[in-house]
Amino acid sequence: MINKRIFVAGLAVTMLFSACKTNDLKMSKAKEEVPANKKIVVYQVFTRLFGNKNTTNKPWGTIEENGVGKFNDFTPKALEEIKNLGVTHIWYTGVPHHALIRDYSAYGISNDDPEVVKGRAGSPYAVKDYYNVNPDLAVNPANRLQEFEELIARTHQAGLKLIIDIVPNHIARKYEGKNNPEGVQDFGANDDVNVEYAKNNNFYYIPNTHFEIPDGTIPLNGEKNPLVDGHFDENPAKWTGNGSRKAKPNQDDWYETVKVNYGIRPDGSKDFPELPAGFDQKSYREHFAFWQDKEVPDSWKKFKSIALYWTAKGVDGFRFDMAEMVPYEFWSYMNSAIKVKNSNAFLLAEVYNPNEYRNYIRLGKMDYLYDKVETYDKLKDIIRGKSSTAGLSDIQKGMADIEHHMLHFLDNHDEQRLASPEFAGSPERGKPLMVVSTTISTSPTMVYFGQEVGEAANENAGFGTHSRTSIFDYIGVPNHQRWMNGGKFDGGQLSESEKNLRDFYKRLLNFSIKSSALMGDFQEIHTVNLQDTKGYDELLYSYVRWYAEQKLIVVANFSSEKTNEFDLKIPSDIISKWNLKDGSYEIVDQLYKNGSVQLKVANGEGIAKIKIAPSESFIFELKQ
Template sequence: MINKRIIVAGMAVTMLFSACKTKDLKMTTKEEVPTDKKIVVYQVFTRLFGNKNTTNKPWGTIEENGVGKFNDFTDKALHEIKDLGVTYIWYTGVPHHALVRDYTAYGISNDDPEVVKGRAGSPYAVKDYYNVNPDLAVNPVNRLQEFEALIARTHKAGLKLIIDIVPNHIARKYEGKSNPEGVKDFGADDDVNVEYKRDNNFYYIPKEHFEIPNGDIPLNGEKNPMVDGFFDENPAKWTGNGSRKVQPDQNDWYETVKVNYGIRPDGSKDFPELPAGFDRKSYQEHFAFWQDKDVPDSWKKFKSIALYWTAKGVDGFRYDMAEMVPYEFWSYMNSAIKMKNPNAFLLAEVYNPNEYRNYIRLGKMDYLYDKVETYDKLKDVIRGKSNPDGLSDIQKGMSDIEHHMLHFLDNHDEQRLASPEFAGTPERGKPLMVVSTTISTSPTMVYFGQEVGEAGNENAGFGTHSRTSIFDYIGVPNHQRWMNEGKFDGGKLSESEKSLRDFYKRLLNFSIKSSALMGNFQEIQSVNRQNNLGYDDLIYSYVRWSENQKLIVVVNFSSDKTSEFDLKIPSDIISKWNLKDGEYSLKDQLYLKNEIKLIVNNGEGKAKVKIAPSESFIYEVK
């Protein structure tokens, strides 16, 4: 989706449901999400990953620009991804979504370009939840079997996988042609003569025809028999982002319709609510609560979808715009998933910090995007809008839920880390990546191509510069050089790109093996910022430790200044680490070349550090 967060914030999403606040509660997060090592998620845009075509014509067709397939994820490709230090793959864009291509020979209806974004279509306008995108199959007839084979290959490689579920909205022309027996289509039993009814799947604008938005030019003006200024939707439905207009704006999510979860048009709830204290209950207790409850029909439909994919071996889900759906529904569905697979990985796109704890504790989410806190702060730092001191306050403010806040610097919605609009160069992104990976116990996510410096410079057509388009058939140049015509050996990478990938490989592999990174955190920024000659504004430092490992992390966000200073390790940390007065070796674990001395005197520690521009050290105390 385009401008998701702006739209959500602007609406304040009237339909979003005020939740009881649970900020003052503390919890042991690892009891809720058991793990003894870091999780690293590798997000791939499935349609683009294996594409070898380098034409990159704006608005190009599959024949002109090419497309990747499930089969491109070979055993070799998956081995190389795992070897990078990855534990999960997020295959983005797998469910069958609306697109502009003729698949009528396979029993699939054509989609109207006037309600499709781009030519390849948005992966978040799902057309059939029980099947997969035909573009991704060598043989569209066997597309589901080809994805099932990819599930098996992924597991064979020692990786787990997640796919998207988009409960808030579906394609304007949803057609469940692959529904299991007994499953009715969305809207099949709706009363279309009323705006709202609890068990309707959609919201309606009775007696009004849908009108396509003004301003958007489908297919960049290319002639198409379905581009006629009309899309047959009568009565009109509410648009996916909540717009109640018969004619949505071109910046609305006009290619989708909003799903009704039993939230009345005035924002009140038309379903059972969780009793007080359920923020402390297990998923088993949540599951038991819902067994005798009458819930809206849309809840049942999406639970069936999630359990269908769980039964096929999918290890979890990334939920698009989860905060636009009530957390009671998430309690209902997530607890059912966990009953089938207690280790399911459930990740939600949520941008409202005031709701984080509700979606974790009441919605039973494992992980949420740490976007508006850690990501935005790091972006401000590298763009010269802030110093890094506030990172410490962010960690303190989320100390009770830090494990649940997934960290990323790149994904399909955001500007590429290496783009001029973000870090500017891959090198300048390195200190951000070190902090993002090591500052908390949370999972780390990398977007394919990030590890070789992809900057998203292409003019794809509908997709915008600085982001790798999710709407177009396009190639990803840096990634394609690593892919090397399907050899997946980095054979066409430049030396700097090889070096960058090696940096990511060392960092990620260290992170998934480090016990300290699953242990304690304490900032040492504040003590080092006080009267410390040479400790510049763009230096940031903190410590991480477990029973068996003690780490000191120092990064330099400056792009042009080398800093030299005495790094201070305060007495409370020296005491917690049980270090006696004396000399200790600090060996960098990132490059394995730099070794300095920590001198402990009168219970306080100091180490002489020299750090180059965009450099980072992860010192282990020996």
Template sequence: MKTSLTFAVVMSCVIANTTIAQKKTTMPAKSKVITTPKKDVVYQVFTRLFGNKNTTNKPWGTIEENGVGKFNDFTDKALQEIKKLGVTYIWYTGVPHHDVIRDYTKYGISNDDPEVVKGRAGSPYAVKDYYNVNPDLAVNPAKRLEEFEALIARTHKNGLKVIIDIVPNHIARNYHSLSNPKGVTDFGAEDNTSVEYARDNNFYYIPGKAFEVPTSPTYKPLNGEQNPLIDGKFAEFPAKWTGNGSREAKPDINDWYETVKVNYGIKPDGSKDFPELPQGFDKKDCKAHYEFWKDKDVPSSWKKFRDIALYWTAKGVDGFRYDMAEMVPYEFWSYMNSAIKMKNPKAFLLAEVYNPKEYRNYINLGKMDYLYDKVETYDHLKSIIQGEALPEPLSEIQEGMADIEHHMLHFLDNHDEQRLASPEFAGTPEKGKPMMVVSATISSSPTMIYFGQEVGEDGKENAGFGTHSRTSIFDYVGVPHHQRWMNGGKFDGGQLSKSEADLRDFYKRLLNFTLYSDALTGKFKEIQTINRNETKRYDPGMYSYVRWTAKEKLIVVVNFSWVTTSNFELKVPEDVIKIWNIKDGLYDVKDQLYGSTAQLKVTDGKGTIRLSVKPSESFIFKL
């Protein structure tokens, strides 16, 4: 019998008993260099905010007052530090040219009406020109596309891949491209505006009615600031349906009034006006989907968005994040995604879908690589850390998605959600640690983090249109914790507090482990039930499961409690010991984050590990 086996124990704890050496060391050296990650990690960055060094943070501040980041702020040093964090992809959020309240007329760009723009810096999801990029992000707005192309090349040179947004459900009310390739016309340029719906119209119309600017007793564009375009009017006749589907000529102030709904051949009654995929196509690959659509007559909007995606693919963009993908039919996604995969079979295609009943349609029929695991894993983790739920349903969620778990991207923070460290979410970044361990290790799916999450960004700023708990995507604002890591452009963490530096070190250790762990590509089994039912002093905040392949075995134990230390003897049940083919004996396990050791004791085919699990900390053990 071998006297040693490979294990890892991921624990939200500092181990403190006679079987465990209490020490923190540097990250253990790998036995061999592995160049190809087994899992992916996506670093979402709000491009406008990343490089901004200005700390003024005046509500509704201008670029001159509050500053703005540029493409050029992503230096080789910055990109190398992001890569070292354990990242494989950067999602550059807010790149396509969207509405902004800033005068760029000398570059041929029309001014945008504040009455149909959210905030001063504008929503990145109200795209004005899909064939160019946000002029705010360029040192020289006339060369903005060239500056982004240089960033793509620089990102690739530093061993990272590029994701950008495509927002297919809606576009800015005043969409107008200055950069259309030859033969490409603007959305709506060829529409029949006398009817509500026609299959090849790009928009839905409200015939005979003019658009009316939404009003509110509590909201004034630009916070009441004078602007020549603020006159209570926006020229649009006939009015179009609003981005969230409102069919009113005067949308509500809470509607997505800055955008218009794109028509994909869905009639106003909800019926489909395009070919549907044949039975059994959920089992077919992208090539079969591509071949199916090659000779089909499809709506105009399908072709326009396919051409946009292929335009950016040709420029070296490695993947896309699709906003509100479930508001667009999955047949369109089959059409577009299969076309992308014919150009780049490794393209990373990530979709925002919130209806679990539709997950398999968008994965199997729509050919999405990944969907947000928001409604199930994220939401339940949030409920646990806020004291509203126990951990047990995490196992049910994982087992219920066993056939698609690899496709369900995990995250705890993004531009839409409350910051993980905010009082409205976890309360402190340390409370987020056990959540992050579970999010990153419970499945084989990619992990995503949002810039600043790794240094405890808490979103406390009142930026103007955007308020506290979320880092604003509508305003010019600085991001304080992130700015301390950025350290005036040195990107060395020189201004971080000790707790912030320790937190980033935790993320770096955890994410780098997940990149190359073989077991995290393998099988999952909960060991929560036996420990909850039979283990003494296994406190309510505890949660445990195992992951394994033939090469590596993992035991995952986390403590969601931020006040209780749990001292207990963890049970590794007989069926797990049998599957892993472990004989009776003692087996050392070693922490891959900080280097502590513990022992797995196997007696009569059953395993135990004596643990003292302190609140909200994380370790990984491996022999």
């Protein structure tokens, strides 16, 4: 969602719902049981863009000018190649029907007012109808839901699991549930619009006041449209999605959406039952049982019905947008219901406040949260020369009890592309970041489509700007299109460097999903080497991972200019834990397997002579 970064920066000020005093709960510091035996790798695709073969890329271009991808572009071959990259789950971003500027009235869909839509293609986080899918994505919009159901089947046939978005905090300003199942009423249908707040109202209102379009908005870049008249009919006005209580929100507010009411009163107090003390240690089944005789706000019931609707269709999990803007008691209620239906459901939440991580995992029953403000931000600072590698160890130590639940990524639809000048500056400089992000913890790894072939998002899409692949426009993704090769999905148009980059990702991700050590213990060896090892500097980072018979030594060089040679020290406590006797052991790099190094153990300490090139990384496996 546009301006999300502005929101995150001011989260403590703008988020009314941080009134939950969750730090009063005592959290267990013991490392939680790892629920999976192998790594998970999520491949995020922006569904509208994935299959688009058009290379026109006109700013503010229409579908006819710039093209659009379809569900059917995810052919068995495409899905096979995604799986072969080393992927276990695919996140189809932008599937639910959201507001957009295109005439689908022939299919019973009302036209959206450009004054409350961002871009031409619209934000996927301004959902218009939760019980159907984006008509842009269908070859035949009349059969759009069937086409998505066929994609679910193809995805499963390819051996992949799939997740889609649910955005409980806000919905489109013009929500119209025209496909509601029997017994499901539309959002706001029974609201008392004469009051600011009522427990079972779906929205917050500004009584007796009309909504006004923000100043400074230029819908469709000034293009004429019959609905652009300086007016949007909403009376009374509703609170805006990011919590603004103004009838005329600011241009930087999420003005295309309205805030959903979860039973948090305007003063921040809760109008629903709270979880008893000790529920941070309870199972999802115990959470589910707790809610069975409780009266909860109507919005809770509506979103649980939405989640269970898609679960019944075979969706394997969800990515929850801006989850921390919704109370964790609701997540306990909904996520436990999802897990009762599918105990293996993959539940990922966008949460940016580290003080709330444990609450959303243990009380909200989330499986995974974004590790954005700690690991991601640190890696970005390192490669941009704003920080050394030393802080990575502190982050791992601070999150040791929840590290499995903190999903790692370097690219997604909200962030600057890894290869962009605003981030790493080149795909090659991103390689050591990707190795560390993938192997430093037991958490899932996420890759954004095009990342593996060096997409830098250089295009001026219109509403969206360069460095981020636009989520608001019809646009092509050039590096990805070269891999797509007109629908052959064979990389036939990639340059040699792009082919080599994708091969690097393929080797790394496939190793990660097969490695037992990456689901085991972690210990950094950076500190001791930085202190004692000649030739080892602050742009290097090293650690060990092990479980059962597999033992790994990871070394990454964040410098894009300097080759380092040094004697890497493996401290005595690790040698002892690995039960290594004095002698010589072969360690073989698992990224390319193009040579080996000798680890020499003497007097209970290990030394390995390392020569590492700029932006190079090694994942050495001990051979015994």
